[in-house]
Amino acid sequence: MDIRVTELTDSRNSVNKWMERYGVRFGVYKNGVFNEQLFPFDPVPRVISKDSWTYLEQGLKQRVRALNKFLWDVYHEKKIIKDGIVPEEFVYSSKGYMPECERISPTGGVYAHIAGIDLVEGKDGQWYVLEDNLRIPSGASYPMIARQITRRVAPSTFASHTIAENRGYADLLRDMMDEMNDGRGISVILTPGRYNSAYFEHSYLAEKTGATLAYPGDLFVEDNKVYYSGIYKERTRVGCIYRRVSDEYMDPLVFEASSLLGVPNVMQAYKTGNVALVNAIGNGVADDKGIYYFVPKMVEYYLDEKPILQNAPTYLPYFKEDYDYVLANIQQLVIKDVSEAGGYGVVFGKDLSDEKLEELKALIISQPRRWIAQEVIDFKDLKILDDTDSKSSADGFVERKADLRAFVVSGKETKVWRSGLTRFSRNPDSFVVNSSQGGGFKDTWVMKV
Amino acid sequence: MVKNTIISANKANSLFWLGRYEERVYITLHLMRKCYDKMIDGEMEEYWPFWQELDPQGVYQTNDEFTLGMMYDDGNPNSVMSAQTRAMDNAILLREEIMSETLSYLEMSVALLKKCSEKQETNVMTLQPIIDWSLAFWGAAEQRLQNHKALYIMMIGRNIENLDMLLRFEYSYERIAQAYDSVKHYSRQLPGLLDEHMESQLDNLIIREKFNLSDLGYKNKLLAFVNQLVRV
Numbered sequence: 001m002d003i004r005v006t007e008l009t010d011s012r013n014s015v016n017k018w019m020e021r022y023g024v025r026f027g028v029y030k031n032g033v034f035n036e037q038l039f040p041f042d043p044v045p046r047v048i049s050k051d052s053w054t055y056l057e058q059g060l061k062q063r064v065r066a067l068n069k070f071l072w073d074v075y076h077e078k079k080i081i082k083d084g085i086v087p088e089e090f091v092y093s094s095k096g097y098m099p100e101c102e103r104i105s106p107t108g109g110v111y112a113h114i115a116g117i118d119l120v121e122g123k124d125g126q127w128y129v130l131e132d133n134l135r136i137p138s139g140a141s142y143p144m145i146a147r148q149i150t151r152r153v154a155p156s157t158f159a160s161h162t163i164a165e166n167r168g169y170a171d172l173l174r175d176m177m178d179e180m181n182d183g184r185g186i187s188v189i190l191t192p193g194r195y196n197s198a199y200f201e202h203s204y205l206a207e208k209t210g211a212t213l214a215y216p217g218d219l220f221v222e223d224n225k226v227y228y229s230g231i232y233k234e235r236t237r238v239g240c241i242y243r244r245v246s247d248e249y250m251d252p253l254v255f256e257a258s259s260l261l262g263v264p265n266v267m268q269a270y271k272t273g274n275v276a277l278v279n280a281i282g283n284g285v286a287d288d289k290g291i292y293y294f295v296p297k298m299v300e301y302y303l304d305e306k307p308i309l310q311n312a313p314t315y316l317p318y319f320k321e322d323y324d325y326v327l328a329n330i331q332q333l334v335i336k337d338v339s340e341a342g343g344y345g346v347v348f349g350k351d352l353s354d355e356k357l358e359e360l361k362a363l364i365i366s367q368p369r370r371w372i373a374q375e376v377i378d379f380k381d382l383k384i385l386d387d388t389d390s391k392s393s394a395d396g397f398v399e400r401k402a403d404l405r406a407f408v409v410s411g412k413e414t415k416v417w418r419s420g421l422t423r424f425s426r427n428p429d430s431f432v433v434n435s436s437q438g439g440g441f442k443d444t445w446v447m448k449v
Numbered sequence: 450m451v452k453n454t455i456i457s458a459n460k461a462n463s464l465f466w467l468g469r470y471e472e473r474v475y476i477t478l479h480l481m482r483k484c485y486d487k488m489i490d491g492e493m494e495e496y497w498p499f500w501q502e503l504d505p506q507g508v509y510q511t512n513d514e515f516t517l518g519m520m521y522d523d524g525n526p527n528s529v530m531s532a533q534t535r536a537m538d539n540a541i542l543l544r545e546e547i548m549s550e551t552l553s554y555l556e557m558s559v560a561l562l563k564k565c566s567e568k569q570e571t572n573v574m575t576l577q578p579i580i581d582w583s584l585a586f587w588g589a590a591e592q593r594l595q596n597h598k599a600l601y602i603m604m605i606g607r608n609i610e611n612l613d614m615l616l617r618f619e620y621s622y623e624r625i626a627q628a629y630d631s632v633k634h635y636s637r638q639l640p641g642l643l644d645e646h647m648e649s650q651l652d653n654l655i656i657r658e659k660f661n662l663s664d665l666g667y668k669n670k671l672l673a674f675v676n677q678l679v680r681v
Contacts, residue, residue, distance in 0.1 A: 020560055021553045023541070071574070072461045174450055186453040194542060206545035212453040230455035232641055239451070 003445075008043040008191035009385055009396075011153040015043055017162055018149040024142065027197040039142055040383040040440030043150065044280040046402065046422040053164075053446045056119070056127060056406065057416045059308035062299055064115045064408040067132060067286050070303040075101050085301050087339065089318070093369060094291065096135070096284015098247060100254050104271050104281075107180050108412060114173070114242075115408040116421075118141075119309075120379040128296055128312045130403065132292060134283040136244050139421035139441075140169050140407050144208070146443045147419070148409055161384045162448040167418030169407065170208035176411035177211065177240045179301050180276035184239025188214040188228060192245050194262045202244050211242065217390040221265035226275045242267070242278040250281060289338035289372050290316065313375040318369035326373040327361055333373040334431075335360060346432065349377065378433070379403075382442070384424055401431050402426045404444060420444045453485035458681070460546065461602050463539040465681045467547075468606025474558070475583045476614045477503070477529050478576055485573040488512050502618055503527060513571055520576065521566035529576065530562050546599050551589040554582040585657060601635040605642065605679060608632045612675050619662040629655050632678070642664055647678045 008015075016038075023034045073080050074091055074288070081088045116137025118130045147166050151158050177187040189211045191202040193392055206213035210227060219238060220227055227235040241263075243250060249259040251267040269275045285291065293314050296307040315322035315333070326333060330349045337345030352360065364371050381399035403422035407417040422442040423433040433439040456464070484499035500515060504527065509515035522528045537555050544552055558579045563577055587607075594600040612628040629651065636643045651674050653659075654667070662668045 021556055023552065023556045024551055178450055181451075183451075186451045188453075199541075203541070203544035204549065207549060210450045210452070211545075215457070215459050215542075217457060218457040228453065228455060229457060231458045231461040234455055236453060236455050 003045075003047050003430045004011070005044050005157060006044075007154040007157045007411065008150060011150075012043050012385065014040060014153040015146075015149055018152065019145075022145055023200065024076065024145055025200050027195060027199060029197070030232055038238050040387070040426065041142075041146055042387075042424065042442045044383050044385060044397070045443040045445045046382055047445045047447065050447050050449060052125075052127075053418065055308065056361075057418075059127075060117055060406050060416045061414045062303065062308050063117065063129065063132070063295060063304060064112060064410060064414055066302050067115065067134060067295065068109070068111050068300040068410060071134075071280070071283060071286050072109055073302075075104060078161075080298065080301055083301070085297050085418045087318070090288070090290050090294070090367060091285060091414035094288040096247075096282065096286070096288050098263075098282035100267065101280070105273075106270075106280045107182065107273070107276045110180070111283050111287070112408075112412050113176055113278040113410050114281075115410070116405045117408060118311075119404045119406060120377055120402075121404070122134050123378050123380050124379075127309065128379075129292075129295070129309050130312055131289070132287045133405070134287040135247065135279060137407070138198040138201050138244075139405050139423075140417065141204040143419050143421055143443055144169055145204065148442070161445070163293070164418040164446040164448050166417070166444075166446075168207065169419070170418050172244070172409045172415055172417060173205065174209040174211075177209065177242060177278060179276055179411035181239035182253070182276075183269050184274070185237030186242040187211045187242065188219070189295050190214045190216075190241050190243040190245055190263075191282060192216065192218065196244070198244065205242075214238075214241075216245075216261045216263075219263045219266070221263060221269050224265075224269045224272045224274050225262065226266060226269050229386055238275060240276040240278060247284060250277075255286065260324045290318070290369065291314060293372065312377050315373045317364050317373065322373075323364075323368055325357055326364060326371075330357055330364075330373070331363060332376065334376050335364075335371055335373050338370055338372060348431070350376075379431075382422070382424055383416060384440070384442070398428065400426065400428065401433060401444065402442070405431050408418070418446045451597075454598070456596065456598055456602070460599070462635065463542045464546070464599055464655060465606040465609075465679060467536055467539035467543065468603035468608075469610040470532045470539065471555070471583060471586060472607040472610035473532040473614070474529055474536060475580065476574070476611065477519070477527070477532060478580055480500040480618070481516075481529070481573050485516065488516075498623060516571050516573065517569060520573065521562065521569075528637055529579070530566065533558050533562055533579070543599075546594065546596060547590055548593045551593055553585060553587065554586040558582050575627045601638045602642070602681070604635045605632055605639075608635065609675060609679060613672065616662065616672050616675065619668075622657055622660040626657075642680060643678055644680050645656075647674045650674050651678065 019038055024039055025034050026039050027034055080086050093415040104446055112134040116133035119126050119127050120130055134285055136137050144167055181187050189202055189206045193215055218228055226238040228238050229235050245261050249256045250262040252262055253264050254258045254267045271365055293316050299305055299307040315326050317323040317326050333349050335347050383397045384400050386396055386398045402422055405421040409415050422444045423432045423439045426440055484496050487496040503519055509518045518525055521526050521530045523530045537559050540552050540555050561578055608631040615625050615628055633675055654671055
């Protein structure tokens with residue numbers, strides 16, 4: 001594919017100025033102190049051909065449909081457990097399983113309205129799913145605003161390539177929220193507040209979708225209905241809450257009693273079908289790193305289809321055969337703690353000293369359910385503009401590991417946003433791309449032809 | 450999507466203080482420019498009244514200390530940096546109300562202030578873009594705020610701050626009566642926002658026959674009532 005990005009790379013300073021102008025930031029807590037920083041942007045886009053995208057789109061829709069069916073099943077009939085496809089230990093010992101959600105039927109049967117599926121492309125061109133994020137996946141706002149800015153600074157680039165529009169993400173969200181709301185009232189985005197790491201995104205998506213950004217204390221429940229309260233004690237009914245607050249803080253009367261971030265009694269309103277929660281509570285059971293192993297099996301079980309997307313080769317020490325393999329080959333594997341997220345709790349066997357390897361093995365032996373192990377995928381490096389002083393490369397570019405978070409929005413239909421968040425590691429020796437770990441991001445171009 | 454016309458207590462508070470702080474930025478810079486002009490080649494007594502009002506605690510001793518402190522000292526609540534940062538702190542909570550485009554003028558102002566502060570730039574005129582962006586901010590707010598009540602709360606904040614500064618700097622009766630009138634104009638759209646008792650006190654005090662800002666008791670009473678006029 002002939003892609004010319006000189007105009008973009010030459011405009012890097014302009015892009016950064018626009019980013020600063022729009023306050024494109026994310027927050028990080030370090031040693032208990034909150035700091036906001038600009039999210040480093042690389043002007044060289046990730047390019048996905050039309051054919052690759054068609055394949056990804058079909059695979060992503062399939063995967064998310066299966067995950068939604070799994071969630072329904074887990075909180076209702078539990079057929080997949082009874083049929084021995086997923087061991088019950090993996091469901092009931094998952095931190096994300098919420099017994100309080102048993103028999104609750106969300107609007108339209110949809111649990112994961114917004115799914116962030118993390119993928120990597122291998123050097124052989126094969127895509128692998130690394131992780132499903134079904135609770136409150138973040139990151140869509142960054143490519144949205146990056147596209148707006150890059151189109152301004154490099155219009156010729158966009159005139160000379162046939163790139164799919166990506167600024168319609170807000171429309172996808174709005175339509176989905178309208179469907180879930182079903183005319184009950186206003187839709188709100190519930191944010192934990194200014195000092196949440198993704199606050200920029202909460203406020204930006206509220207602006208772009210036309211939803212109201214609600215803070216803790218703005219909402220209350222009366223007669224099992226949710227209301228937004230005004231300065232003069234007036235109220236308006238809320239029909240849909242796109243909540244960016246974690247499950248355990250959503251309702252202090254049901255979950256964490258000390259939570260000031262949630263809405264007392266919102267679970268009762270949700271249970272009686274008077275408000276839609278986007279995403280549903282309890283989704284963590286399906287994006288648990290242990291459950292990930294079973295997703296291709298879910299596709300076959302619920303949809304009677306062959307899985308289109310592949311998982312990275314994964315081992316569960318819970319199974320004897322995998323346990324033996326992991327302990328014998330730990331040095332070649334990446335080990336993940338199933339209870340961690342955001343790039344934390346991920347260790348590469350090759351990076352550990354003998355002593356640390358033994359410690360890790362001991363942990364796996366004592367708690368095999370807590371860990372998964374994966375083969376290290378030799379994934380494709382992406383070109384990024386060298387922003388270091390060393391200028392180690394002759395052409396001004398260096399290669400870094402990158403992933404792709406694809407966003408799948410499910411309302412009455414399941415749709416894939418024709419873009420995504422491409423995150424890259426800024427450290428040449430690292431596979432970890434998370435913004436909280438110092439990673440940057442790129443625009444993702446899906447080509448139309 | 451169903452449109453929400455209700456403003457929460459939190460947002461009303463942020464809107465009001467955004468209006469106040471942004472107006473404080475504008476007025477402080479306006480006064481700093483006047484003062485700076487006199488400091489170029491004037492005598493101390495010509496700019497001393499500005500110093501006294503802008504730095505009532507008398508923190509700064511030299512012209513450079515005063516200029517740098519009033520522009521960049523975030524620890525000084527009277528500085529441009531402090532007011533601009535507080536304006537931004539409130540604005541950031543209101544992106545979906547005021548829109549990113551409007552917010553961007555404040556982002557640029559904060560960024561410029563930080564850059565000038567790093568360089569310890571003493572020429573007040575380098576901050577001229579902040580005046581321009583402040584005016585652009587208000588223009589954008591007026592044009593883009595779809596919820597008129599939100600705009601009125603901001604405008605009330607803006608005019609309360611203006612009134613406060615006019616009183617402190619002992620402007621004429623006409624200017625003060627006009628600013629008070631503006632507060633009342635916007636509050637008519639938002640019944641209940643003004644404290645009735647404070648309003649009636651001010652109605653009785655801001656009249657030509659009683660107007661005398663050289664009477665410190667009168668001036669302080671006005672300032673106290675103005676600052677307690679709005680209930681957010």
